[in-house]
Amino acid sequence: MDLTELYHDLILDHGKKPRNFGKCNKFNHDAEGHNPLCGDNIHVYLILDTDKKVKDISFEGSGCAISVASSSIMTEIVKGKSEKQARELLNAFFKMIKEGQEIKKAGLSEDEHIKFSSLAGVGRFPMRVKCATLSWHTLKAALDDEKKPINSEIID
Amino acid sequence: MNLKDIKSQFPIFKFNKNLIYFDTANSAQKPIQVIDALEDFYKNHYANIGRAVYGLAARATADFESTRETIKEFVNGTEGEIVFTKNSTESLNLVAHCFGKFLKEGDEIILTEAEHHSNYVPWHFLRKKKVNIKFIPINEDGEVEVNKLTSLITNKTKIISVIHISNVTGLTTDLKKIISIAKAKKISVCIDGTQAVAHSHVDLKDLDCDFYAFSSHKIYGPTGVGILYMKNKWIEQFEPFNGGGGMIQNVDTKNITYASGVSKFEAGSLASAEVIALKQAVKFVKDIKVKNIISHEQSLASYALEKISKFNDVEFVGRPSNKGSVFSFNIKGVHAHDASTVFDEDNIAVRAGHHCCQILHKKMKIGSSLRMSFGVYNNKQDIDAICESIKKCKKIFKLK
Numbered sequence: 376m377d378l379t380e381l382y383h384d385l386i387l388d389h390g391k392k393p394r395n396f397g398k399c400n401k402f403n404h405d406a407e408g409h410n411p412l413c414g415d416n417i418h419v420y421l422i423l424d425t426d427k428k429v430k431d432i433s434f435e436g437s438g439c440a441i442s443v444a445s446s447s448i449m450t451e452i453v454k455g456k457s458e459k460q461a462r463e464l465l466n467a468f469f470k471m472i473k474e475g476q477e478i479k480k481a482g483l484s485e486d487e488h489i490k491f492s493s494l495a496g497v498g499r500f501p502m503r504v505k506c507a508t509l510s511w512h513t514l515k516a517a518l519d520d521e522k523k524p525i526n527s528e529i530i531d
Numbered sequence: 532m533n534l535k536d537i538k539s540q541f542p543i544f545k546f547n548k549n550l551i552y553f554d555t556a557n558s559a560q561k562p563i564q565v566i567d568a569l570e571d572f573y574k575n576h577y578a579n580i581g582r583a584v585y586g587l588a589a590r591a592t593a594d595f596e597s598t599r600e601t602i603k604e605f606v607n608g609t610e611g612e613i614v615f616t617k618n619s620t621e622s623l624n625l626v627a628h629c630f631g632k633f634l635k636e637g638d639e640i641i642l643t644e645a646e647h648h649s650n651y652v653p654w655h656f657l658r659k660k661k662v663n664i665k666f667i668p669i670n671e672d673g674e675v676e677v678n679k680l681t682s683l684i685t686n687k688t689k690i691i692s693v694i695h696i697s698n699v700t701g702l703t704t705d706l707k708k709i710i711s712i713a714k715a716k717k718i719s720v721c722i723d724g725t726q727a728v729a730h731s732h733v734d735l736k737d738l739d740c741d742f743y744a745f746s747s748h749k750i751y752g753p754t755g756v757g758i759l760y761m762k763n764k765w766i767e768q769f770e771p772f773n774g775g776g777g778m779i780q781n782v783d784t785k786n787i788t789y790a791s792g793v794s795k796f797e798a799g800s801l802a803s804a805e806v807i808a809l810k811q812a813v814k815f816v817k818d819i820k821v822k823n824i825i826s827h828e829q830s831l832a833s834y835a836l837e838k839i840s841k842f843n844d845v846e847f848v849g850r851p852s853n854k855g856s857v858f859s860f861n862i863k864g865v866h867a868h869d870a871s872t873v874f875d876e877d878n879i880a881v882r883a884g885h886h887c888c889q890i891l892h893k894k895m896k897i898g899s900s901l902r903m904s905f906g907v908y909n910n911k912q913d914i915d916a917i918c919e920s921i922k923k924c925k926k927i928f929k930l931k
């Protein structure tokens with residue numbers, strides 16, 4: 376596989392200039408994720424409003440291009456979605472990365488679909504799967520109100 | 532030494548034709564002699580050691596014990612002071628655990644900021660007993676500031692446990708100075724020699740420390756074997772670390788007496804085939820001669836440092852003046868893991884991460900780094916190849 380398929384422009388862009396970076400105001404859910412082997416850390420913050428919609432979402436942390444890009448893209452896609460959709464998306468993400476399953480367009484705009492699928496190539500680099508899934512595991516932990524930091528080394 | 536011949540003694544490079552291996556500090560590849568010795572023992576001579584009186588077992592035991600002798604000679608140790616463990620980590624845990632039994636609330640241990648987690652975490656356990664841990668700082672270059680040791684010592688200081696050669700920066704600690712300061716104050720000294728053996732001269736009689744730990748798999752030997760040199764006085768005074776078969780003298784329903792000597796610390800069936808094959812690894816190193824290994828690895832390290840320094844966006848993790856055959860760096864703007872993936876595409880094995888040295892990385896204000904470490908099988912072409920790969924990496928990440 377050509378490395379530029381992994382490190383293509385979209386990933387490099389989000390890796391260098393992550394969107395929704397920082398702590399969002401008045402978040403009511405958050406969780407921390409670590410990948411002790413790599414030293415990657417992430418903290419996801421989100422506001423779930425009364426009708427269970429992700430009103431705002433952001434993240435802080437440090438890591439490789441893939442983990443930062445994956446976090447950044449995740450926040451862009453999940454913002455404005457219902458909690459149910461967010462949970463469906465994270466399951467679809469794990470399926471895409473780990474089982475190579477293509478994701479259906481349903482519920483995603485053209486642009487969101489492109490961004491979501493841009494990380495599919497990571498599946499072909501088994502050692503890097505954890506980098507891409509860390510933010511999504513942390514999102515799940517935030518939705519589940521998991522108090523203890525999660526550890527992607529153990530989950531994946 | 533004839534390098535081509537040496538590389539050809541490592542089957543891994545036949546099976547992986549284009550492999551360039553820069554991860555000897557993590558674990559060394561194995562020469563054919565070691566692999567053959569494992570196979571020969573399992574196929575032709577296998578029996579558990581130390582237990583039975585039949586010939587097969589007696590011969591296996593003698594073969595096993597002769598590795599102890601070989602190791603003793605190799606590091607110029609003393610008869611009866613070489614203990615086999617499962618790795619360097621276990622050797623250090625043994626020291627911290629057993630030595631820790633003598634410590635009381637308020638007693639002090641001194642480490643350095645360059646320690647591998649395996650020479651910090653075992654000591655950390657003693658904080659439960661309210662034992663304090665102090666660190667000799669490292670400076671910007673990654674050098675242990677040994678001149679600050681005296682000011683850290685109090686009448687509560689009981690042991691100083693330090694790294695011999697850093698697995699990140701390659702720094703070589705001034706052990707002579709540390710040991711002489713410690714001796715004057717009757718403080719014990721433990722040394723993590725995991726990266727030093729087979730890459731530098733190790734003479735335990737000359738050093739005269741209390742403990743010295745290293746691993747077989749880092750010196751071209753099999754996995755699953757660690758070595759702990761400990762002075763006889765500690766062999767006598769320490770309580771056993773593990774209990775079970777092989778470490779007892781007499782057992783009845785009320786009392787147990789322990790075996791004397793190193794057996795006290797070697798409970799249960801040991802990695803006999805691996806210990807026996809380790810002898811071949813030591814022979815391999817001795818045949819090449821440590822002084823030749825040093826000059827080979829030093830010349831590679833200088834060549835690599837010179838070539839990699841030419842990239843304007845490379846940052847080194849410390850630059851200790853007295854360095855072994857290891858160093859670490861980052862390409863500014865590219866995370867170490869991303870760079871390592873790019874190198875991997877060119878069959879270049881380089882470890883990325885904090886290398887089990889988070890204190891050092893935090894002190895240097897970096898999260899992770901790329902580590903280059905050399906073994907007898909590396910050559911200048913390997914270094915030219917990684918420089919090409921660094922160029923490729925810069926291109927992928929659109930760096931100028």
Ligand SMILES: Cc1ncc(COP(=O)(O)O)c(C=O)c1O
Pocket residue numbers: 556557618619620621647649650694696697698723725726746887
């Ligand atoms: C300096 C140092 N100490 C200790 C260790 C632990 O060695 P092992 O994993 O063989 O127990 C290592 C290995 O990474 C090391 O580099």
